[in-house]
Amino acid sequence: MAALLACAFGGAQAAPGVFSGDVVKIGILNDQSGLYADLAGLGSVEAAKMAIEEMGGTVAGKKIELVSGNHQNKADVGAVIARAWFDKDGVDMIADFSNSSVAFAVQGLAAERGKIAMIAAASSDFTGKSCTATSVQWVYNSYTNGYGLAKVLTEQGYNTWFLLTVDYAFGHAFAADMKAAIKAAGGTVAGEARHPLNASDMSSFLLQAQASKAKIIGLASAGADMTTAIKQAGEFGVTANQALAAPAVFLTDIHGMGLKAAQGLRFITAFYWDRNERTREWAKRFYQRRKAMPTMTQAGVYSSVLHYLKAVKAANTDNAAEVMKKMRELPVDDMFAQNGRLREDGQMVHDMFLVEVKKPSESKVPWDYYKVLSTIPGDKIFKPLAQSDCPLVKK
Template sequence: MQFIAAGACLMASGAQVWGAGISDDVVTIGILNDQSGTYADLAGPGSVQAAKMAIEEMGGQVAGKKITLVVGNHQNKADVGAAIARSWFDREGVDMIADFSNSSVGFAVQKLAQERGKVALIAAASTDFTGKACTPTSAQWVYNSYTNGYGLAKVLTAQQYKKWFLITVDYAFGHAFAKDMRQAVEAGGGKVVGEVRHPLNTADMSSFLLQAQSSGADIIALASAGSDMTTAIKQAGEFGIMPKQALAAPAVFLTDVHSIGLKAAQNLKFVTAFYWNRNETTRAWSRRFFERHGAMPTMTHAGVYSSVLHYLKAVDAAGTDEAVKVMEKMRALPVQDVFAENGYLRADGQMVHDMYLVKVKSPETSKEPWDYYEVLATIPGDEVFKPLAQSECPLIKQ
C-alpha cells in the first residue's frame, strides 16, 4: 500500500468522531483500484494522478483542513479490497474511497462504507450500485451497463442498424450487457438475429466471428471487455468484417484503442463518458494530465478527478466530512467540471451526465497521437441513464 501526502505529511488518525467539523482535523481520501493488472491502464496509477489534480485544484485543503491521499491495490480481488478498505476506515481515518474499476470489489467496499459511515464513489459498470445495492453514502460516477449497453444499442438502432448479432463473454458481465442491448434493439424496432457465447479469455474468436459474419447482421456487438474484446476486434479486421458490417462494443476505453491500433479498430462504435480531444477545455486539462502520466486520460481517469473534486467541494461547503451530510451537499451542488458540464447526483446515487457516441478514426484521419475518436453525437444524461422511476434502489421506494 502506498501513502501520498497532498499538501502535508500523512497525519496519524484515531477513531472517527462524527458531527460538525472535520474528523481528526484532516480529510483523507483513498484511491482503491487495480494498480498492476488487467485494469491498471484504464484506471490504476492514472486515477491516482487524477485525484492529485483534484486535490491540488482545491489548494490542498478544505474547510481549513489539510487533505491527504492514500492508494491501495485490490488486485481485482473482493477480499483484498475489503481488507484494505476496512483497515483504512477503522485504523487510518480514511473518509472516502474512490474508483474500484471492478464491480465485485466495489460491492464489498460499498457495503462496508455504509456500515462505517464513510463515502464510496464508484467507477465500475454494474447498475446494481444504484439499484438494489444502493446506499445513502455511495455514488456511481462514470458509466454503467445500461448507458453503454442499452444506450449504445438504442442510439445505433435508431440510426438504421436494425439487425444485430451478439458475441457475448459467458459470465455475468457479458450477460448483463447483452441483455441491455437486446432490450434496446427490440424496443427500437430492430432484431437480434443471433448470439454466441464464449469463455472468458478466449484467444481464438474466429468461429464466433465467422458465425456473425454469415448472419447477415448489420452490426456485430461485442458484449465483452479487455483482452476478449481487443482480440475479437483484431481478428475481425483480419476477416475483413468491417466496413461491410459495423462493429460495436459497450465497454471500450481509450487505452484499449491505443493497444489495438487505429488500423484494426477503425470504425468501431461505442459510448464513452469522456474524450480528451472533444473541446478546448478537455484538451487543456488532458494535456496537464499527460505531463504527469505519459498517456491521455481514459473516461475513468477523468471521472475519478470529477468525483474527488465534487466530494471535496461538498466537504468544503458542508464544513464537515460526516458522510450523510456530505452526500446531501453533493446532491445539492451541480457537477460542473471537465468531465461533466451539466451533471447532477440523484437520490439513488447515480451521477447523471451527458455521454458521447463515438467512432474510432482511421489512421488517415487521426491528426496527432491519441487522436482516436470522432464524436458522432452527444447523448443527454436524462436520455442515456436509466430513468429514476425504473430504479430498484430501496431508498427511492421509502
C-alpha cells in the same frame, strides 16, 4: 427522501467541524496490474492527486491524504483492502474500482461502515436494486453505453445481434441492457456466447457469432478482451460481413489497437480530451504526468474526487451523511461535466457523447482518435428516475 436517508445513516448527524482522525483520507482502489490497468490504474491515482492539488492539499483546514491499492480484479482482495482502509486506516471515501464485482463488494461494506464509495464501474445495479445511501456512480453505466448504443444501432437497421459477453458481473449487466434495447427497438438476439475474463483466444466464440449470420456482433466486454475480439474478428474475416459494436471502449483501447484496426468503430463515451479548451487544458497537464491522454474513467475519478472534496468543504465535516447531502445539493461543474447533478439513486447525471474512431488519414496529432458525432443530454441517455428500482427513490 430525507427520512429515508436519515434511517439509512441511523439518524445521526455530525456537528460542523468534526473530522474523523483530524484528516480527510481518500482511497483509490482499482486494477493496477491487469487488463484494466491502462484505462484506470495509476492514471486514476494521478487524476485524484490533481484534484487534491486543485484544492490546495487541504479542505476545511484539514490535510487531505491519499492511499491506493490494487484489487487484482478479485472481489475478495478488494474487500480485504477496503475493510482495512475503513476499519484501521481511517479512509473516508474510496473511488474508482473499474471492476463491477469488486465495486459491489465494497459498496455494501461502505454502507455498513458509514463510508462513501464513488464508483467508476459499469453495472446499472449500483444505482438500481443495489443502491445505497453512501454510494455514487459517476462516469457511465451499462444502461448508457449498452442500452443506449444498442437502441441507436438497432434503429439504424442493425436489427439482428449476436452477443459476445465476458462472463462476470460487468459483462452480464451490459448484455442484459443491450438485449432489452434490441427488443424495445424491434430487433432480435440470434445468440450469445460467454467467454472468461482476460481471454487470449476468441476464435471459438467468434465462429459461433459468424455462424449466427447476425448483422452485428455486440462485444459486452472491455479492455484487453474487447481489443482481442476486434483484432481476431478482422483476422478471421468476420468483419467482412458483420459489423462490430463495443459499448465499453476507452481511449487506451484505440491507442493499443491503432486506428487502422479500430477505424469506424462507434460507441458512447463520457469524456474525450479534445472536445473543448477546458478538456484540452486539463488533459495536457495529465499528459505531462503520465505521458498518455486520460481515459473517461481517469477524468471521471478526477471529477468525483474534486466534487467530494468540495462537498466536504461545504459540509465542514467528513461525516458521510452530511457530505452526501452536500454532494447532491452542489452542481457538478468541471472539465468532465458541466451542469451535472447527483440524483437520489446515486447516479451522477451528465451529458454523454456519440463518437466515431477516425481513419488514420484524419488523425493530425498523437491521441487524435475520435470524431464527436453528437452530444446526448444526460436526461436522455441515463435511465429515467421513474424507472429506477433503487429502494431510496420515492415512488
